[in-house]
Structures are given as C-alpha cells and as structure tokens.
Amino acid sequence: MNEYYVLAVVLAIFVGIWLSLWNLDSKIQKLKSEMEAEHDEHDSR
Amino acid sequence: MFGRFRRSDTSMAKFLKIILLVWMCVVIWAAIIYAPPAQMFQVESLARIMFFHIPCAMTATVLSISSAVFALIYLIKKDLTSDVKSRCAAAMATMFWLLTTITGSIFARVEWGVYWNWDVKQSAIVLLILIYAAYFALRTAIPDRRKQATIAACYSLFAAATMPFLTYVLPNAVPSLHPKNVIFSSGGMDSTYSIIFWCSTVGFLALSFWIYKLESTLEGLRLRIGIAQ
Numbered sequence: 001m002n003e004y005y006v007l008a009v010v011l012a013i014f015v016g017i018w019l020s021l022w023n024l025d026s027k028i029q030k031l032k033s034e035m036e037a038e039h040d041e042h043d044s045r
Numbered sequence: 046m047f048g049r050f051r052r053s054d055t056s057m058a059k060f061l062k063i064i065l066l067v068w069m070c071v072v073i074w075a076a077i078i079y080a081p082p083a084q085m086f087q088v089e090s091l092a093r094i095m096f097f098h099i100p101c102a103m104t105a106t107v108l109s110i111s112s113a114v115f116a117l118i119y120l121i122k123k124d125l126t127s128d129v130k131s132r133c134a135a136a137m138a139t140m141f142w143l144l145t146t147i148t149g150s151i152f153a154r155v156e157w158g159v160y161w162n163w164d165v166k167q168s169a170i171v172l173l174i175l176i177y178a179a180y181f182a183l184r185t186a187i188p189d190r191r192k193q194a195t196i197a198a199c200y201s202l203f204a205a206a207t208m209p210f211l212t213y214v215l216p217n218a219v220p221s222l223h224p225k226n227v228i229f230s231s232g233g234m235d236s237t238y239s240i241i242f243w244c245s246t247v248g249f250l251a252l253s254f255w256i257y258k259l260e261s262t263l264e265g266l267r268l269r270i271g272i273a274q
Contacts, residue, residue: 003090007077014073018066021255025062028262029055035266 062255069248072096075241083238087156096241098148100249102170105141106208108134108253109177113205116198128194129268131201132184133261137253139177146170157222164222169211176204 076096083092115131118124149167150160161167180200187193216223234242 003077007074010073010077011070014069015066018062018069021259022062025255025259028259028266032262032266035269 065248065251065255069252072241072245072248076245080237080241091152091155094148094152096245098145098152099242100246101141101145101148103246104249104253105138105145106212107250108138108141108257109205109208112138112201116201119194119198125194125268126265128198129264130261131198133257133264135177135180135201136260137257139174141253142170142174142177146174162222165219166216166221166223169215173208173211176207180204
C-alpha cells in the first residue's frame with residue numbers, strides 16, 4: 001500500500017513536469033514561427 | 046515542400062515526447078513496484094532510489110561534457126550560438142548535479158544515519174556544483190559579450206577537465222561509503238535491476254535533451270533579438 005502511495009506521488013510529479021515542458025515547448029515553437037514569419041515578411045519588403 | 050517537411054518533423058518530435066512520457070511512467074512503475082527489494086541494504090526497498098540517483102549523475106556527466114564540447118566549438122568558430130549552447134548545457138549539468146546530491150542525501154539519511162557524511166564522493170560533487178556556480182558568476186561579471194563567451198569557454202573546459210578526477214579518480218583512490226564499480230562489474234546488479242537502471246538512464250538522458258533543446262532555442266531567440274536591436 002505504501003509503495004503504491006509513493007508510485008502515485010512520483011508519477012504525479014513526473015506527469016506535472018512533462019505537461020509543463022509540453023506547454024512551454026508549444027509556446028516556444030509558436031514564438032519561433034512568429035519570429036520567422038516576421039523575418040520573412042521583413043525580407044520580402 | 047519545406048513547410049511539409051517542418052510539419053512532419055514537428056509531428057515526429059511530438060510523437061517522441063509522448064513516447065518519453067509512457068517510457069518514464071513504465072520506468073517509475075518498474076522501479077517502485079516491479080523491482081524486488083535489494084539485499085545488503087539497511088532498508089531494502091530504498092535501493093530503488095538508485096534508479097534515479099545514478100542516472101541523474103550520468104546525465105549530469107554527459108551535459109558537462111556537452112558544455113565543454115560546445116565551448117571548444119565556440120573557441121574554434123567564434124560563433125555565439127555555440128556559446129549559448131555551452132551555457133545551457135552547463136546550467137542543465139548544474140541542475141542534475143544538484144538532483145544527484147539531493148537524492149544521494151535522502152539515501153544517506155536512511156542508509157548511513159545522517160544526510161551528510163563528508164564522504165569523498167558527496168564532497169567532490171558539491172565541489173563540482175561550486176565550480177559550475179563560479180562559471181555563472183564569472184559570466185555575469187564580464188559585461189562584454191564576446192569577452193564573456195571566450196573566458197567562459199576556457200573556464201568550461203577547465204570545469205569539464207576536473208570532473209573525471211572529482212567523480213571517478215578521487216573516490217576510487219581513497220576509502221568511501223559509496224560502493225565501487227556497481228554498474229559495470231558483473232556482480233554489481235542483477236538482470237532486473239540492470240534493465241530498469243539502463244531504461245531509466247535512457248529516459249533521463251532524453252528528458253534532459255528535451256529541456257536542453259527548449260532552453261537553447263529560447264536563448265537562441267533572445268540572441269537573435271539582441272542582434273536585431
């Protein structure tokens with residue numbers, strides 16, 4: 001029973017970290033594509 | 046065409062990140078539930094912390110070496126992107142050395158009675174953390190970007206050069222509470238422990254690579270904005 005409690009806590013921590021990274025990754029990719037689009041637009045002018 | 050290539054590349058990256066989530070969840074389950082309690086430990090179930098403690102140390106070692114490699118590339122090419130990559134790898138290495146110390150202290154409290162024993166390996170890793178802390182202090186002390194990158198690159202090479210002595214040579218040369226050659230010796234770990242341990246190491250390396258990529262991409266974007274300004 002105690003081991004399952006530890007498992008739940010460790011899994012919750014890991015999934016929390018993974019979700020934060022996933023969220024951050026999406027934001028950074030969006031920012032990167034926006035900057036690239038801006039750069040392309042600037043070049044075309 | 047390039048747009049389609051980039052889209053498929055992003056889908057592949059997303060797929061690999063989901064694989065990492067499943068992989069690490071299975072590793073955590075195997076480490077805590079599936080692995081049998083190890084013998085010759087005060088609290089036999091606590092041996093399971095080794096599935097997290099040693100992979101953290103191995104990941105930190107790989108990141109320290111990566112930092113030195115990018116520092117060397119910077120010194121050769123004088124390309125600020127390599128300096129950014131070196132700094133990100135050093136930051137990640139410091140974080141993983143810190144995690145190694147924390148997980149080790151938890152183990153030490155249960156196995157050896159106190160959180161801190163002044164064991165040679167414990168002290169050596171703290172010294173390594175201080176060396177990397179000095180690396181970041183050095184960077185902030187130099188305002189000129191190019192000069193900062195050059196001096197930091199030289200220092201990063203020095204930091205990586207001290208690592209094998211502090212983590213391997215010194216602990217093997219003097220008596221230590223840490224067991225010697227558990228991972229690579231034939232009688233160190235049984236097959237179940239060995240498989241879970243290496244799967245955990247692969248998972249930690251993949252996770253650190255992902256965090257490192259995020260950090261270096263963000264720093265790269267900051268660098269581009271800085272150049273544009």
